[in-house]
Amino acid sequence: MLNINYFSRNLDIMLKKYLQNFKNLPREIWIIAIITFINRAGTMVIPFLSKYLKEDLGFSYSQIGWIMFSFGIGSLLGTYLSGKIADKLGAYKVMIFSLFTSGLIFIMLQFIRSFELMCAGVMLLTFIADMFRPAMMVTLNSYVGVDHRLKALALIRAAVNLGFLIGPALGGLIIFKLGYSILFYIDGISCITAILIFAFLIKEVKSPYKLDFKHLKFGKIIPFQDNLFLLNWIIALLTGVVFFQIFTTLPLYHEEFFGLSEFYSGLLLAFNGLLILLFEIPLVNYIQRKKIRSSFALTLGLASMSIAYLLLCIISHPIVLVIMMVFISFGVMLTFPFASDIVMKRSYKRQEGVFMSIFQMSYGFAHVFSAKTGMEVISKFGYQANWFVNFGISIIAMCLAYLLYIYLKKEKIKKHDDIVKSIFG
Numbered sequence: 001m002l003n004i005n006y007f008s009r010n011l012d013i014m015l016k017k018y019l020q021n022f023k024n025l026p027r028e029i030w031i032i033a034i035i036t037f038i039n040r041a042g043t044m045v046i047p048f049l050s051k052y053l054k055e056d057l058g059f060s061y062s063q064i065g066w067i068m069f070s071f072g073i074g075s076l077l078g079t080y081l082s083g084k085i086a087d088k089l090g091a092y093k094v095m096i097f098s099l100f101t102s103g104l105i106f107i108m109l110q111f112i113r114s115f116e117l118m119c120a121g122v123m124l125l126t127f128i129a130d131m132f133r134p135a136m137m138v139t140l141n142s143y144v145g146v147d148h149r150l151k152a153l154a155l156i157r158a159a160v161n162l163g164f165l166i167g168p169a170l171g172g173l174i175i176f177k178l179g180y181s182i183l184f185y186i187d188g189i190s191c192i193t194a195i196l197i198f199a200f201l202i203k204e205v206k207s208p209y210k211l212d213f214k215h216l217k218f219g220k221i222i223p224f225q226d227n228l229f230l231l232n233w234i235i236a237l238l239t240g241v242v243f244f245q246i247f248t249t250l251p252l253y254h255e256e257f258f259g260l261s262e263f264y265s266g267l268l269l270a271f272n273g274l275l276i277l278l279f280e281i282p283l284v285n286y287i288q289r290k291k292i293r294s295s296f297a298l299t300l301g302l303a304s305m306s307i308a309y310l311l312l313c314i315i316s317h318p319i320v321l322v323i324m325m326v327f328i329s330f331g332v333m334l335t336f337p338f339a340s341d342i343v344m345k346r347s348y349k350r351q352e353g354v355f356m357s358i359f360q361m362s363y364g365f366a367h368v369f370s371a372k373t374g375m376e377v378i379s380k381f382g383y384q385a386n387w388f389v390n391f392g393i394s395i396i397a398m399c400l401a402y403l404l405y406i407y408l409k410k411e412k413i414k415k416h417d418d419i420v421k422s423i424f425g
Contacts, residue, residue, distance in 0.1 A: 028143040029152050031201050032136065033159040038194040039099060040163025047168045047269050048262055050248045050371075051255065052180050053118070063115050065375030068248055070119040072367030074126030079360040082131040086138050086357070092204040094135035096195055102129035103191030110184035129191075130364065134357040137340070149344060153337055154284045158277060165273030172266025228411065229346050229355070231404050233362045235298060236339045238397035240366025241373075242305055242390045243335075246272070246328060248371040253383050258318050268321055275329035283333050294338035295405035301334025302401055306394035312387040342408075 053059045053067060078098075086094045105125045112121045136156070144152045174183055224230065246269070254260040254268070287297050308327035311320050343359040377386040 025148060025152055025155060026143050028202050029140065029155060031198065032139070032143075033155050035194040035198045036136070036156055037159040037163045038190055038197070040160045041167045041170075041190065047247050047266065048171060048175060048180075048183075048251060049122075051251050051262060051265075054252065056180055057113065057118070059115060059118075061375045061379040065372040065379075067115070067119050067122055068371030068375070069368055070123040071126050072364055072369070072371065074123035075130040075367045076361055076364030078127040078130035079134055079357055079364045082134040082357045082360075084354065084357065085131070086135045090204060091135040091138040091142075092202075094131050095139060096199055098128055098130075098132040098135065099191045099195035099198075102132075103188040103195075105129075105188075106184055106191060107188035110181050126367075130360075134360045137344075137356045137360075141344075149341075153340060154281050157337055158281055161273045161276040161280065163273075165270050165277055168266035168269035168273070169263075170266070172261070172263035175262040224358075226346060228404065228407055229343065229359075231400065231407070232295075232339060232342050232346075233359060235302075235397050235400050235404065236335075236359065236362040237366050237369075238393050238400070239298075239302065239305070239335050239339070240363045241370045242309065242394050242397075243328070243332065244366055244370040245374055245386075245390055246325075249374040249378060249383070249386060252378075254321065257316075257383065258321070268325055271322065272325050272329050272332075275326065276333055279330070280333040280337070283330075284337055287338075293405060293408065294341050295401060295408050297334045297338040298401040299398055299405060301331045301338075302394055302398035303331075304328075304334065305331035306391055306398060309387045309391040309394060313384060313391060 049071075050064055050068065053064045054061075059067065082094055082098075102125060105121070105128065109121050109125060112118050137153075140149070140152050140156070171183055174186070251262075251265045254265045260268075287294075304327045308324040308331065311324045311327070315323075340356075340359070343355055346355070373389075374386050377389055
């Protein structure tokens with residue numbers, strides 16, 4: 001009894017310290033985090049989609065690669081249009097349309113059996129579903145100031161990771177007991193439920209006045225004129241290519257090399273979510289407190305990802321699946337939030353949606369390249385060759401991230417010198 005009380009007391013202290021990280025965030029941010037959690041926890045079928053396509057529908061590696069290619073193309077188009085529509089009609093409306101409609105498509109997707117229709121259905125799903133992310137990122141700016149922006153992003157990522165902790169493990173158990181069909185219903189209903197909660201509890205924020213920026217001649221290519229934004233975009237693309245492998249090729253590797261069922265694959269993915277949930281916020285806060293640059297955090301994160309794939313190349317014991325997931329998890333903590341932070345800092349006022357949607361397109365391109373190339377490498381050269389390719393991509397991205405760190409540092413020094421020169425001559 002003493003040990004239970006001691007554990008309970010320490011758990012309570014840890015939870016209070018954890019929540020202290022999000023002090024002063026407004027109610028709206030918490031609600032967005034809650035609906036993000038519901039949506040992420042409910043999206044259980046995505047981590048097992050490649051296994052569903054191979055084992056239940058009998059598609060080949062090449063066909064699965066094309067379906068996941070369609071997944072990426074849909075994501076790419078949806079992400080691109082999201083920012084444009086959000087800037088014109090409002091991010092709030094885009095969020096509601098995206099989650100509600102994608103919920104309906106999830107439910108219908110289970111009835112598709114042909115290869116061609118599955119490509120079209122998956123593309124439509126991600127086209128609409130991936131409108132949500134850039135719109136949600138822009139919506140955050142309506143409720144939180146610059147000083148709390150990274151903290152709000154961290155809370156949203158914590159909600160995603162809590163959902164990712166629960167979703168894959170529960171999804172794997174449901175598949176093991178009841179099959180895939182019920183999972184599509186759960187995914188669809190969770191999307192619809194989440195957005196209804198959002199619409200009921202949060203009202204759209206509208207600017208009391210409209211600023212006219214036409215005379216400033218903002219072009220549609222503004223983000224493409226920022227070389228450091230583009231470099232960050234390329235780094236995010238390469239990061240996505242190696243990260244998305246854990247949802248496409250890695251679950252197949254679990255089953256074919258180690259005989260793991262969906263339940264155990266789900267537990268490994270849940271382990272990834274648990275690590276990120278426990279350590280991302282303290283890690284982000286530590287990096288902010290120590291004034292470590294976001295670009296240097298990217299470099300460290302990609303080094304961690306490269307180690308993960310190197311381990312898969314050289315170790316064939318099942319324990320490697322746990323160890324590599326630790327390195328992947330810390331890589332995610334040090335890349336995704338800080339890459340987004342760099343984008344928000346470089347975005348023009350009233351152009352945030354365009355900047356964020358173009359940035360998020362990097363992950364759409366990553367979906368396109370990651371699954372298709374991964375499946376083709378596996379079908380021709382085997383899994384070990386695929387892990388080595390991903391190790392090489394991680395190293396390239398790490399070098400580019402360090403280059404970004406150097407350039408951003410020089411840019412900051414130049415701005416400081418320009419200000420001093422303008423004041424003192």
